[in-house]
Amino acid sequence: MQRTVAFYTLGCKLNFAETSTIARDLEQQGFQKVPFQNSADLYVINTCSVTENADKKFRSVVRQAQKSNPEAYIAVVGCYAQLQPDQIAAIPGVDLVLGATEKFKIGDYLEDLDKQDHGKVHSCEISEADFYVSSYAIGDRTRAFLKVQDGCDYKCTYCTIPLARGISRSDTFENVLQNAAEISQKGIREIVLTGVNIGDYGKGEFGNKKHEHTFLQLVQGLDAVPGIERLRISSIEPNLLQNEIIDFVAGSRCFVPHFHIPLQSGSNTILRRMRRRYMRELYAERVERIRSVMPNACIGVDVIVGFPGETEAHFLETYEFLLSLEISYLHVFTYSERPDTLAADMDGVVSQQERKRRSKMLRSLSAKKRRTFYESQLGTDHTVLFEGENKKGYIHGFTENYVKVKAPWNPELVNTLHRIRLEAIDSDGLVRFQALEPISIP
Template sequence: MRKKVAFYTLGCKLNFSETSTIARSFEKEDFDRVGFAERADIYVINTCSVTENADKRFKTIVKQAQKNNPEAFVAAVGCYAQLKPEQLAEVDGVDLVLGATEKFKITDYLNDLTKNEHGEVHSCEIEDADFYVGSYGIGDRTRAFLKVQDGCDYKCTYCTIPLARGISRSDTLENVLVNASEIASKGIKEIVLTGVNIGDYGKGEFGNKKHEHTFFELVQALDQVDGIHRLRISSIEPNLLKNETIDFVSKSDSFVPHFHIPLQSGSDEILKKMRRRYLSNLYVDRVHRIKRVMPHACIGVDVIVGFPGETDEQFLETYHFLNELDISYLHVFTYSERDNTLAAEMGNPVPKNVRAKRSKMLRGLSAKKRRAFYESQLGSTRTVLFEGENKSGYIHGFTENYVKVKAPWNPELINTLHLVELTQIDEDGLVRFEFVPEKIMA
């Protein structure tokens, strides 16, 4: 009988794309992939180091796997597995822990799937993670996450990602285009470009700091790939988002008017303590540039509250900075101490109840910003790509500029593009629409 494998992914879009690549390696070894809630012979958990209480979350997922099949082989891969391999190996039920370079060769480490008495660890020194493995993952049959870059050379004081993923390195332009064409051939309508620091695209393997190609050249090349209806840039540092890229996106038929740009703080003093590579005035300039050439563009922002030493005045500086800026929504992260980071050694921690209060304030601001952005889009004609899940009798979709819409469930709409007029905001905050007649896109 063919053996069964199940996957659980924590964290970012990049992790999801890598899980898909790892899953394809199992398929080549004649495994059948099943859902994580089903009985499987091996459960693979792709971990994340960014989420708070990562170890607690991991233990819960391992217990779920053991409940599904007490005899199943359990493997941990990903960022947390690289940072704390011994800690994960000690969790009851874990048989194998693989680090940053080993995870893509997971099938090489599997013998007869007999459970180990103690978790076995294969984890390199992160300095050895100097080669690149391309990957892409397909979400709900409507979009794919295409990895173009890995690792980071930045030294932000709060971040463990360079410790978990190594130096910045990129896929070749040729391989990215091959993967993009492969995705398009499967009928996928949208590709989301992912990586750790995708604006740094072009650095080769083995620590080669020379850029073989620039991010702008990547964008230009992808725009020429046949069969891709939408290309979306997942997240890009403000100092690496150049005018040429913004202007190109504004004229592109494939790249959509949606940018996600990490800010982290609106206080220049805090940005310096974080060792970010820009100050607030550059961020304002990037937002203004986008809105000048694409007034309807959606702009998402990452922000951290409660960084060590952040005063009430500095937090309010961030709040007012974001309130006055023409952005569309926030991803709010509450700072949590991470081992082996400079920020954890800074002292002067912000009390956790204050962090929680600041987080709540910014999440409220995010809801206000999203509502205002949606209201600004009412009456406009947009293209919607419908997704594949029935959510309480409704089908959802996103416009090119990331307005989330809803309609009564109709499976014929799945993975189709339609021209619609946005008409009203529903009680749940999602947008209703009317189809524009005779304008089925694909």
């Protein structure tokens, strides 16, 4: 009988891209992919370790797999697997743990799927992760996540990503354009560029720090690829988001007016403790530049609360700074200590209760910012891409500037683009619209 495999991905868009690539490889080796909630012979869990909550979620996913099939073989890959392989291998039910250099060779370790008394570890020193593996995710969504870069050379004091993924390195310019063309030929309407630090795009393999191409050149090249309808930049550091990139996106053929720019703190004192590569003044300049050339652009922000040494005054600096910026939403992260990071040993620890209070305040601010942004878009015309899921009788979609809309469920709308006029915000916070001329139908 054909062996079955199910996948679960924790964490970022980059992980989704890599899971999809691993899945295609295993399907080529004869595995049949099934939903994770089904009974499978093999479960592959792609992990994240950005926060303590991600670690805890992983354990619950292992239990879920065991519940579906107690005899299933469980393989674990991803950042947590690289950082804590022995700890993971000791968890009941885990059979195989693969580090950063081995996760794309998973098929080599699956000759038999006999349960193990203790998980086997095939790991590496992170310095060995000096090569690049192309990845993109399609099939699960109306959007595709296209990996263009991996690893990070930054040394932020709270972050484990350089320890989990290694040095910054990039796909070739030609390969990214080829992958983007392949994705669009499969009927995917939107491609999201992803990586660990995509603004650093261009560094080659084996520690070559010379940029063969810049991120601006990549954006310009992708915009010229025939057949692509929408391109979206996932997350880009403010110091790497050059004005030339912003200006090009403003006049591009298919890049959408949506930027997600990590801030982490609105206090320059805390930014220095974090070893970020900018001050708040530069961040404000970037937001102002976007607004000047794309007034309707959506701007998302990452922010961390409760970092060691963050006093109430520092937090209020962040709050007031965010309040003053013309941004659209926040992703709020409650700081959690990560092993082997400099921040884990810093003084000025903020209590858990205080971290939660500050997080709650910023989440409330985010809701207000999103509401204000949505209100500013009422009466304007946009293009919506409808998603593929029936949610309580409604289909949801996103405009090019990331306003979330809804309509009564109609499967014919899935993965189609339509011109709409935003009309009103519903009680659930989503936007109702008037349909205009459809511009693209499968």
